[in-house]
Amino acid sequence: MTRRDIINDPAIGNKGEAYEAFDDISTNPHLGRTIGDVINARYGRRDVLRGALGVSAAATLFGTSALIAPTQASAAPASRYAFEELVSGNDETHHVAEGYDAQVLLRWGDPVLRGAPEFDVMNQTAAAQLMQFGYNNDYVGFVPLNDAGTRGLLCVNHEYTNEEVMFPGLGRQDRAGFEGMTKALVDMEMAAHGGTVVEIAQMGGAWKVVQDGKMNRRITPLNTQMTLSGPAAGHARLKTRDDPAGTKVMGTINNCAGGMTPWGTWLMAEENFHGYFWTDRRDADGKADLTDHADAASKKRYGVPGGWYAWGKYYDRWNIDAEPNMPNKYGWVVEVDPMDPTSTPVKHTALGRFRHEGAETTVAADGKLVVYMGDDNRFDYQYKYVSDGVVSDDKFANADLLVNGTLYVARFDPDGGVVWLPLVHGSGPLTAENGFGDQGDVMIDTRLAADLLGATPMDRPEDAQPRGDGTAYVMLTNNKRRKETNAANPRAASDFGHIIEIKEDGGNHSAVTGTWSILVKCGDPELAEVGAHWNPETSENGWFASPDNCAIDADGRLWVATDQGSKWGKTGKSDGLYGVETEGAARGTSKLFFRCPVGGEMCGPYFTPDQQTLFLAVQHPGTDGTKDLKGFARASTFEDPATRWPDFDPAMPPRPSIVVVTKQGGGKIAV
Ligand code: FEO
Ligand code: CA
Numbered sequence: 001m002t003r004r005d006i007i008n009d010p011a012i013g014n015k016g017e018a019y020e021a022f023d024d025i026s027t028n029p030h031l032g033r034t035i036g037d038v039i040n041a042r043y044g045r046r047d048v049l050r051g052a053l054g055v056s057a058a059a060t061l062f063g064t065s066a067l068i069a070p071t072q073a074s075a076a077p078a079s080r081y082a083f084e085e086l087v088s089g090n091d092e093t094h095h096v097a098e099g100y101d102a103q104v105l106l107r108w109g110d111p112v113l114r115g116a117p118e119f120d121v122m123n124q125t126a127a128a129q130l131m132q133f134g135y136n137n138d139y140v141g142f143v144p145l146n147d148a149g150t151r152g153l154l155c156v157n158h159e160y161t162n163e164e165v166m167f168p169g170l171g172r173q174d175r176a177g178f179e180g181m182t183k184a185l186v187d188m189e190m191a192a193h194g195g196t197v198v199e200i201a202q203m204g205g206a207w208k209v210v211q212d213g214k215m216n217r218r219i220t221p222l223n224t225q226m227t228l229s230g231p232a233a234g235h236a237r238l239k240t241r242d243d244p245a246g247t248k249v250m251g252t253i254n255n256c257a258g259g260m261t262p263w264g265t266w267l268m269a270e271e272n273f274h275g276y277f278w279t280d281r282r283d284a285d286g287k288a289d290l291t292d293h294a295d296a297a298s299k300k301r302y303g304v305p306g307g308w309y310a311w312g313k314y315y316d317r318w319n320i321d322a323e324p325n326m327p328n329k330y331g332w333v334v335e336v337d338p339m340d341p342t343s344t345p346v347k348h349t350a351l352g353r354f355r356h357e358g359a360e361t362t363v364a365a366d367g368k369l370v371v372y373m374g375d376d377n378r379f380d381y382q383y384k385y386v387s388d389g390v391v392s393d394d395k396f397a398n399a400d401l402l403v404n405g406t407l408y409v410a411r412f413d414p415d416g417g418v419v420w421l422p423l424v425h426g427s428g429p430l431t432a433e434n435g436f437g438d439q440g441d442v443m444i445d446t447r448l449a450a451d452l453l454g455a456t457p458m459d460r461p462e463d464a465q466p467r468g469d470g471t472a473y474v475m476l477t478n479n480k481r482r483k484e485t486n487a488a489n490p491r492a493a494s495d496f497g498h499i500i501e502i503k504e505d506g507g508n509h510s511a512v513t514g515t516w517s518i519l520v521k522c523g524d525p526e527l528a529e530v531g532a533h534w535n536p537e538t539s540e541n542g543w544f545a546s547p548d549n550c551a552i553d554a555d556g557r558l559w560v561a562t563d564q565g566s567k568w569g570k571t572g573k574s575d576g577l578y579g580v581e582t583e584g585a586a587r588g589t590s591k592l593f594f595r596c597p598v599g600g601e602m603c604g605p606y607f608t609p610d611q612q613t614l615f616l617a618v619q620h621p622g623t624d625g626t627k628d629l630k631g632f633a634r635a636s637t638f639e640d641p642a643t644r645w646p647d648f649d650p651a652m653p654p655r656p657s658i659v660v661v662t663k664q665g666g667g668k669i670a671v
Helices: 003-008 015-023 035-042 045-049 055-062 183-192 296-302 439-444 446-453 565-570
Strands: 100-107 137-144 151-158 194-203 206-209 217-219 225-229 248-250 255-260 266-270 333-336 346-348 360-363 368-374 382-390 405-412 417-422 461-467 471-476 498-504 513-521 547-552 558-562 576-580 590-595 601-607 613-619 657-663
Touching: 100 151, 100 194, 100 206, 137 266, 137 613, 137 657, 151 255, 151 266, 194 266, 206 657, 255 360, 296 446, 360 461, 368 461, 368 471, 382 461, 405 446, 439 446, 471 547, 547 601, 558 601, 576 601
Parallel strands: 137 255, 137 601, 225 346, 461 547
Antiparallel strands: 100 657, 137 151, 151 194, 194 206, 194 217, 225 248, 255 266, 266 333, 333 346, 360 368, 368 382, 382 405, 405 417, 417 513, 461 471, 471 498, 498 513, 547 558, 558 576, 576 590, 601 613, 613 657
């Protein structure tokens, strides 16, 4: 499939989907061909899912282990998630478990800075957007500003934009050769990316935005200057015309998930950065000509230039013909101090360069800072970073913890062991002979370094969440292109994903060895050929597909948010938030707590420290897979969307929004 085929595929509902499909052209060269090819060639995946294949055929194709019923528990185990679960399904609006309120707190376009104009969707400008809440809210973090936790700063990533439902009369522009795009629209897109810091407070029993909050801030790729720290800062491969020293960069892009540090700063993970880079040198299939690029192998491994936005038509910095090193300034983890709106965000190159899904932190038993990070691409890797120093109570003493440390990549062994392999220049194959001149090269080309170390190619590592006891949960979302299975990625051609639990040796997150097991294999447990594995106490509403974001609450319980993209028609379920038990006899059960409106992806989730408030983010409502919505059955546009959530105003398109969930009458959630 060529790039042009993907762009024009009518089954691809929106830009995020297109990115995923682009990932199908694997950039990891360390892969072979196996039985999965045969499955795909002989039987359509849809036939398999519909049960068109008999059990014996499915057993031949998927292996008998997929058909063995899960172990029967002797008695129904008690659930620690005290709520009545929702009925799964998909419709125009959101749903939350009975006894809870779900209030829409912030929508795309809502004023967040002092003096910001009200949102006027028909007359939007970049200047207005720079003062308003951005698009496609993904990560949500919260910094309490008082002891009671009733006032605080919300930190929100704005991952990408969907021009077909943001702007009147455009439709999908990558399909149209971007002919409808203008510099004004591009500036609006750039202004809608990045992040927002906004003060919120509980007033009269409800959370409200404090629009004149002193710390309120928009961060964007259009106008937020940043610096680079660590081994790649100042590297020759980071030098650009606007920055001959290679130490600074304008803005951040495709900020997906993230994390908060123990000292209250906010980590924004740059994910599909490749999609923003442009070239005018493409062949008839749309393939980029990289012959003039000394680092062509690196660009190829990272999928640069993706060409999914027209920004490079108007800005040299997004055009690799003019600025071949610029892509090396993206794909990092950005640290922002939300308490100081004048602070300069820092891209920490010691945490590696890849399609960072998230950056969730914990303090290891030995006091070091540990950050778990997935590289969200089919067949890419799970990473963690361990600081050299230990975390201090003094915020400013922690400044170098994300600068000096070691990045590791995971090898999941068939015996249940996990080995964290250090990405250190000069050790093992990471030498000048293999193209790594120094540690800066190792960080800029993290993927190439991890390839040489023999890391385990995974089924799209999304969020990974550590818990204080040395456990971490890794969300693997799906991989329909997997041919060779391995122990940690046991299903070929799976649309449904799985969750891995890691137990670090000694309960210490900084350990370089540990053990792993599979918590659940996702998908419909009633369809044997899907090969799902859940605790049998999980109801028909409780199982899910495509785990993506996740959180651990104050009681140590795991919550999982899903993103099935346009494939939700295969489950008939919207994306949502589920409580997934990790302990005892109920391990592997799951309960549905919140449902997204159609076409939306479930992001956040983030609990306040008192566990009485849960922040959720509904990203790109009304876009994904709307062809499968009964009564709609077509792609959404600005004029004709599948839903107008959350306003349901005929003059307003759907708006990505933050939802606040609280228990009616107060109290801890799901307790
Ligand atoms: Fe932006 Fe991997 O989700
Ligand atoms: Ca995600």
